[in-house]
Amino acid sequence: MEDVNIVEQITLSDYKYGFISDIENDTAPKGLSEDTIRFISEKKKEPKFMLDWRLKAYRYWLNMKEPKWANIKYPPIDYQDIYYYAAPKKAGEGPKSLEEVDPEIRNTFAKLGIPLAEQQKLAGIAVDAVLDSVSVATTFKDKLSELGIIFCSMSDALQNHPELVEKYLGTVVPSTDNYFAALNSAVFSDGSFCFIPKGVRCPMELSTYFRINAKSSGQFERTLIVAEEGAYVSYLEGCSAPMRDENQLHAAVVELIAEKNAEIKYSTVQNWYPGDKEGKGGIYNFVTKRGMCRGDNSKISWTQVETGSAITWKYPGCILKGDNSVGEFYSVALTNNYQQADTGTKMMHIGKNTKSRIVSKGISAGKSQNSYRGLVSVNTKATNSRNYSQCDSLLIGDKCGAHTFPYIDIGNKSSVVEHEATTSKISDDIIFYCNQRGISTEDAVGLIVNGYAKEVLNQLPMEFAVEAQKLLAISLEGSVG
Amino acid sequence: MAGELINNILSNFNEFENKLNGSKVSAVHIIRKDAFDKFKQFGFPTAKDEEWRFSNPGFINKFQFELCLSGNDEKISQEIVNQYKFENLDEHLLVFVNGFYSQRLSDVKPKKKQIIIGSFADAVERNSVDIIKYFGKFADYNQNGFSALNTAFAQDGAFILIPDGTVIERPIRLLFITDAREKSVLTMPRNLIISGECSQFKIVENNHTIGSLPSFNNPVSEIVMDFSSNVEYYNIQNNNENSYYVGTTQVSQQRASIFTGTTITLNGNYIRNNLNSLLEAEACETNYNGLYFVGGNCFVDNHTLIDHAKPNCNSNEIYKGILNDKAHVVFNGKIIVRPDAQKTNAYQTNRNILLTDDAKIHTKPQLEIFADDVKCSHGATSGYLDRESLFYLRSRGIGEEMAKTLLLNAFASEVIEKINIAELRDMVKSYIADKLIKDDVYFCDVLDQLK
Numbered sequence: 001m002e003d004v005n006i007v008e009q010i011t012l013s014d015y016k017y018g019f020i021s022d023i024e025n026d027t028a029p030k031g032l033s034e035d036t037i038r039f040i041s042e043k044k045k046e047p048k049f050m051l052d053w054r055l056k057a058y059r060y061w062l063n064m065k066e067p068k069w070a071n072i073k074y075p076p077i078d079y080q081d082i083y084y085y086a087a088p089k090k091a092g093e094g095p096k097s098l099e100e101v102d103p104e105i106r107n108t109f110a111k112l113g114i115p116l117a118e119q120q121k122l123a124g125i126a127v128d129a130v131l132d133s134v135s136v137a138t139t140f141k142d143k144l145s146e147l148g149i150i151f152c153s154m155s156d157a158l159q160n161h162p163e164l165v166e167k168y169l170g171t172v173v174p175s176t177d178n179y180f181a182a183l184n185s186a187v188f189s190d191g192s193f194c195f196i197p198k199g200v201r202c203p204m205e206l207s208t209y210f211r212i213n214a215k216s217s218g219q220f221e222r223t224l225i226v227a228e229e230g231a232y233v234s235y236l237e238g239c240s241a242p243m244r245d246e247n248q249l250h251a252a253v254v255e256l257i258a259e260k261n262a263e264i265k266y267s268t269v270q271n272w273y274p275g276d277k278e279g280k281g282g283i284y285n286f287v288t289k290r291g292m293c294r295g296d297n298s299k300i301s302w303t304q305v306e307t308g309s310a311i312t313w314k315y316p317g318c319i320l321k322g323d324n325s326v327g328e329f330y331s332v333a334l335t336n337n338y339q340q341a342d343t344g345t346k347m348m349h350i351g352k353n354t355k356s357r358i359v360s361k362g363i364s365a366g367k368s369q370n371s372y373r374g375l376v377s378v379n380t381k382a383t384n385s386r387n388y389s390q391c392d393s394l395l396i397g398d399k400c401g402a403h404t405f406p407y408i409d410i411g412n413k414s415s416v417v418e419h420e421a422t423t424s425k426i427s428d429d430i431i432f433y434c435n436q437r438g439i440s441t442e443d444a445v446g447l448i449v450n451g452y453a454k455e456v457l458n459q460l461p462m463e464f465a466v467e468a469q470k471l472l473a474i475s476l477e478g479s480v481g
Numbered sequence: 482m483a484g485e486l487i488n489n490i491l492s493n494f495n496e497f498e499n500k501l502n503g504s505k506v507s508a509v510h511i512i513r514k515d516a517f518d519k520f521k522q523f524g525f526p527t528a529k530d531e532e533w534r535f536s537n538p539g540f541i542n543k544f545q546f547e548l549c550l551s552g553n554d555e556k557i558s559q560e561i562v563n564q565y566k567f568e569n570l571d572e573h574l575l576v577f578v579n580g581f582y583s584q585r586l587s588d589v590k591p592k593k594k595q596i597i598i599g600s601f602a603d604a605v606e607r608n609s610v611d612i613i614k615y616f617g618k619f620a621d622y623n624q625n626g627f628s629a630l631n632t633a634f635a636q637d638g639a640f641i642l643i644p645d646g647t648v649i650e651r652p653i654r655l656l657f658i659t660d661a662r663e664k665s666v667l668t669m670p671r672n673l674i675i676s677g678e679c680s681q682f683k684i685v686e687n688n689h690t691i692g693s694l695p696s697f698n699n700p701v702s703e704i705v706m707d708f709s710s711n712v713e714y715y716n717i718q719n720n721n722e723n724s725y726y727v728g729t730t731q732v733s734q735q736r737a738s739i740f741t742g743t744t745i746t747l748n749g750n751y752i753r754n755n756l757n758s759l760l761e762a763e764a765c766e767t768n769y770n771g772l773y774f775v776g777g778n779c780f781v782d783n784h785t786l787i788d789h790a791k792p793n794c795n796s797n798e799i800y801k802g803i804l805n806d807k808a809h810v811v812f813n814g815k816i817i818v819r820p821d822a823q824k825t826n827a828y829q830t831n832r833n834i835l836l837t838d839d840a841k842i843h844t845k846p847q848l849e850i851f852a853d854d855v856k857c858s859h860g861a862t863s864g865y866l867d868r869e870s871l872f873y874l875r876s877r878g879i880g881e882e883m884a885k886t887l888l889l890n891a892f893a894s895e896v897i898e899k900i901n902i903a904e905l906r907d908m909v910k911s912y913i914a915d916k917l918i919k920d921d922v923y924f925c926d927v928l929d930q931l932k
Contacts, residue, residue: 069531380838380839380841383838393848393850395850395852395853395855396853397853398820398823398852398853398854399820400853401849401850401851402848402850403847403848403849403850404846404847404848404859405845405847406845406846406847406861407843407844407845408842408843408844408845408861408863409841409842409843409844410833410835410841410842410843410844410863411838411840411841412835412838413835413836413837413838413840413865414838414865415863415864416862416863416864416865417861417862417863417864418860418861418862418864419846419859419860419861419862420858420859420860421846421848421858421859421860422856422857422858423848423850423855423856423857423858424855424856424857425853425854425855
């Protein structure tokens with residue numbers, strides 16, 4: 001059967017981002033304790049409130065239990081067998097300009113297709129690249145600061161704008177929110193901080209690139225984006241990791257805050273190493289992402305393309321607190337081989353006339369399991385709210401699974417909520433139609449998958465859309481010629 | 482879980498065992514004992530269980546329910562039974578008082594000797610079929626405290642055996658009367674329904690409580706369907722405001738069988754329906770129709786599961802609801818398509834209309850698909866009446882209230898029209914029409930038309 005071959009070819013495609021950069025690392029001792037946290041905090045020269053906050057989170061975490069409700073299976077994680085801090089070794093001071101950045105690191109990013117220097121000239125995207133846990137270089141900082149925009153690594157933000165961090169950190173995802181958020185709060189080592197002042201429309205896309213490089217290290221980054229009244233920002237995030245046999249942990253937290261009339265657009269292409277064909281290795285991606293539409297008429301839009309990770313556990317959500325606020329969630333999740341994804345969104349309607357829209361496209365191939373888990377909750381006071389959800393699943397091969405767990409809770413009469421979901425395989429008719437017009441089955445599958453995901457890919461900024469399409473192609477290689 | 486009811490139940494079980502004398506060692510009782518151990522292990526579920534998240538059965542500790550260990554129908558007169566009869570309906574009537582069969586009040590007239598429409602206790606005693614082949618084999622008591630409890634105390638209920646090739650024209654009605662005039666009671670009827678090859682029949686279940694004290698009914702029904710049989714199961718729930726109900730119906734379907742389960746909920750205090758079908762062979766068809774039209778402080782939870790284990794089966798599920806006052810409704814519809822079950826078609830819809838801001842709906846249409854060549858879809862909506870439809874009617878000179886009534890009737894009729902027993906359909910129709918227009922004398926004309 002030709003179909004069987006295609007499925008096999010898909011299964012046999014390789015991870016193209018799996019190179020290892022040979023960089024000297026400055027690591028904290030393995031394991032987690034209050035000392036580790038003090039070490040991280042000291043290493044980063046953090047203000048006192050930060051250390052207290054971390055320790056509080058850690059003490060709370062100690063009494064928490066790992067959540068078991070998700071539709072995923074994995075062996076127990078030994079939290080004492082992880083390096084919680086791995087930074088590329090610096091000679092004294094941090095780099096002042098791009099030229100000072102370790103050439104090895106620069107090569108890493110060049111291989112990833114993010115040449116920092118080039119991007120400065122050509123693409124016009126400001127990039128904050130985070131390698132393992134530490135921010136390596138931030139481009140375009142000067143140009144942004146003219147507008148009053150702060151875009152820097154979390155550690156810099158703690159040095160230069162501690163009052164802002166203290167004001168906003170943990171207001172959307174409290175340190176006690178869930179198991180992995182608490183862990184992240186205790187040990188996060190870096191991340192991006194982004195602040196758009198009142199009335200400013202950020203002229204360029206802001207972008208962060210995350211990469212786990214060091215062996216048996218975990219990555220715990222924390223991103224905080226604040227858009228003040230009337231501000232607008234579009235933020236991109238990309239991730240990858242080298243191929244390793246053991247599983248690595250990634251537990252990030254992202255917080256978005258949109259004040260009155262502000263808009264945040266958050267796009268991510270997640271391409272962590274998914275493990276090999278036997279399901280060995282790969283990243284455990286346990287991420288908490290949440291946005292708060294705090295002011296009236298604010299808007300938060302999440303777009304995600306998930307192709308990587310051995311396990312994905314991720315529910316970017318929106319708290320629609322302000323009246324007339326809008327939340328959006330667009331997602332493509334592709335799983336292959338033994339990957340498991342349990343992902344979806346939460347839309348909490350609290351303000352009046354709030355609107356949300358969910359478009360989720362799952363594609364499962366190989367022996368993977370792909371779940372959509374979503375919550376749409378409309379508060380009694382959230383009158384005239386509106387939600388539309390659509391979650392479709394596409395199955396390629398007969399050994400994979402697709403699941404949907406939508407929770408819908410409605411508490412008033414004037415709100416309208418609609419949910420639709422379908423599951424199907426690529427129909428033989430469509431393949432036949434393509435074959436008949438001279439398109440091979442492989443090309444046809446690629447065509448259909450891309451068409452199927454188009455609704456979401458269209459939401460991505462231009463540069464990312466191209467990358468995302470390539471990623472889908474790589475992940476389904478063999479079927480796209 | 483140190484509730485008073487639990488303690489009572491523990492001592493009740495000893496009492497129950499002592500009463501059994503010789504049959505203590507019977508195969509049926511071994512299953513009861515096993516179920517009782519299971520119940521002791523997990524007790525009643527709480528809101529921490531995912532399946533009971535919104536339907537916390539807190540009432541079990543609120544009232545002093547007394548478990549009925551033996552039947553006594555003396556206090557129930559024929560008038561009471563007549564009160565619950567449907568107009569013009571020619572039926573086989575089985576009456577149960579506090580969960581125990583009452584021959585005096587029942588009215589059964591089967592034509593053939595092989596047809597058994599009678600009591601479960603009788604069937605166990607006479608072992609009319611090999612009961613042990615069926616009892617507790619389908620309704621899983623390893624998951625749920627309520628099923629385990631019912632299995633542990635399973636004594637009486639309905640036993641229906643329709644032999645191969647038999648078609649029963651008259652609907653079989655199971656009328657459960659709970660007597661809560663003197664004390665709060667807990668009843669646990671156990672029903673076993675077996676349909677032979679190519680047999681065909683309809684069953685209607687009703688629960689009614691007399692008296693104003695709280696009553697708690699915890700029935701479990703096992704329906705075992707053989708090749709190409711066709712069973713329609715109607716559960717019409719219109720009990721009083723002090724009634725609590727947790728019912729489990731487990732259907733096992735063999736090749737080419739067709740099961741249609743219709744659940745109409747109109748009143749009650751706490752109603753939890755677990756309706757599960759396992760499609761064990763190819764070419765089966767399962768249809769679930771549900772309608773809940775509730776107000777007051779009524780709580781309704783419909784948990785359904787359609788488990789596609791074999792290829793080429795179809796399932797259709799439609800649940801619709803109108804929520805008034807402070808009604809609180811949960812719908813949880815799960816469809817599983819197992820790895821072997823290729824060419825499955827499974828469709829599910831849940832639509833809700835909220836009439837007030839105090840009403841609440843939690844809906845969770847859930848799909849778990851492990852096979853690729855399937856067509857599955859689900860949809861859920863919640864909202865108010867369509868403004869454009871309202872406008873359309875009003876622009877044609879129909880008053881707002883009347884337009885609303887018309888639209889709500891139309892909304893409900895999609896499910897009502899699926900009822901295949903004319904008398905039953907008319908009853909539900911006029912009940913809903915009545916309830917919609919109750920407060921408004923002006924629309925008497927409309928009422929007549931709708932009826």
